[in-house]
Amino acid sequence: KNEVEQSPQNLTAQEGEFITINCSYSVGISALHWLQQHPGGGIVSLFMLSSGKKKHGRLIATINIQEKHSSLHITASHPRDSAVYICAPSGGSNYKLTFGKGTLLTVNP
Amino acid sequence: DAMVIQNPRYQVTQFGKPVTLSCSQTLNHNVMYWYQQKSSQAPKLLFHYYDKDFNNEADTPDNFQSRRPNTSFCFLDIRSPGLGDAAMYLCATSRDPAGGEQYFGPGTRLTVT
Numbered sequence: 001k002n003e004v005e006q007s008p009q010n011l012t013a014q015e016g017e018f019i020t021i022n023c024s025y026s027v028g029i030s031a032l033h034w035l036q037q038h039p040g041g042g043i044v045s046l047f048m049l050s051s052g053k054k055k056h057g058r059l060i061a062t063i064n065i066q067e068k069h070s071s072l073h074i075t076a077s078h079p080r081d082s083a084v085y086i087c088a089p090s091g092g093s094n095y096k097l098t099f100g101k102g103t104l105l106t107v108n109p
Numbered sequence: 110d111a112m113v114i115q116n117p118r119y120q121v122t123q124f125g126k127p128v129t130l131s132c133s134q135t136l137n138h139n140v141m142y143w144y145q146q147k148s149s150q151a152p153k154l155l156f157h158y159y160d161k162d163f164n165n166e167a168d169t170p171d172n173f174q175s176r177r178p179n180t181s182f183c184f185l186d187i188r189s190p191g192l193g194d195a196a197m198y199l200c201a202t203s204r205d206p207a208g209g210e211q212y213f214g215p216g217t218r219l220t221v222t
Contacts, residue, residue, distance in 0.1 A: 042214060044213065
């Protein structure tokens with residue numbers, strides 16, 4: 001069983017739609033990262049959170065430590081949001097990031 | 110302003126010809142990481158420096174070495190690249206290793222011919 005499960009693996013949306021990507025993990029963590037990677041590109045750190053909720057522009061990330069679950073929401077999605085979104089918990093017994101397989105989001109105009 | 114800079118963005122090398130990838134940071138972070146990411150796969154941590162302390166992952170091939178001459182710079186040396194080493198190489202930094210937020214560079218895409 002993978003330590004980090006993301007759903008869905010692929011998501012296609014129309015511009016303007018509200019997007020939710022889910023992440024469940026089984027490892028002990030001190031924080032959880034949400035990362036964005038455009039095809040062929042580098043990685044951008046969107047959020048690091050250890051409790052509650054964070055908001056940055058149209059992006060919102062939430063985490064429930066007890067349930068070992070986090071969500072990334074995108075409001076008013078735009079084609080430029082098309083990318084792979086990766087959930088990566090860290091901490092627990094070590095510092096490493098444990099990467100999910102990513103969710104490929106495609107937002108059509 | 111760029112905070113984690115990687116040069117070059119694209120590197121082509123020949124089979125067996127040593128190659129060095131460069132990473133620099135303006136964040137004054139203590140920790141610098143090197144990841145390898147192959148197509149459609151998650152990044153794989155190769156090693157990291159905590160200040161001057163080098164920490165190699167157990168499954169990182171001996172072919173991969175790293176140098177950190179000062180806080181700002183870190184280099185990835187591939188002594189004898191094979192075709193299987195073609196990948197995106199990502200550098201990241203964090204203030205401390207205890208689960209701190211990691212800031213990634215744009216990556217260097219390595220092609221081995």
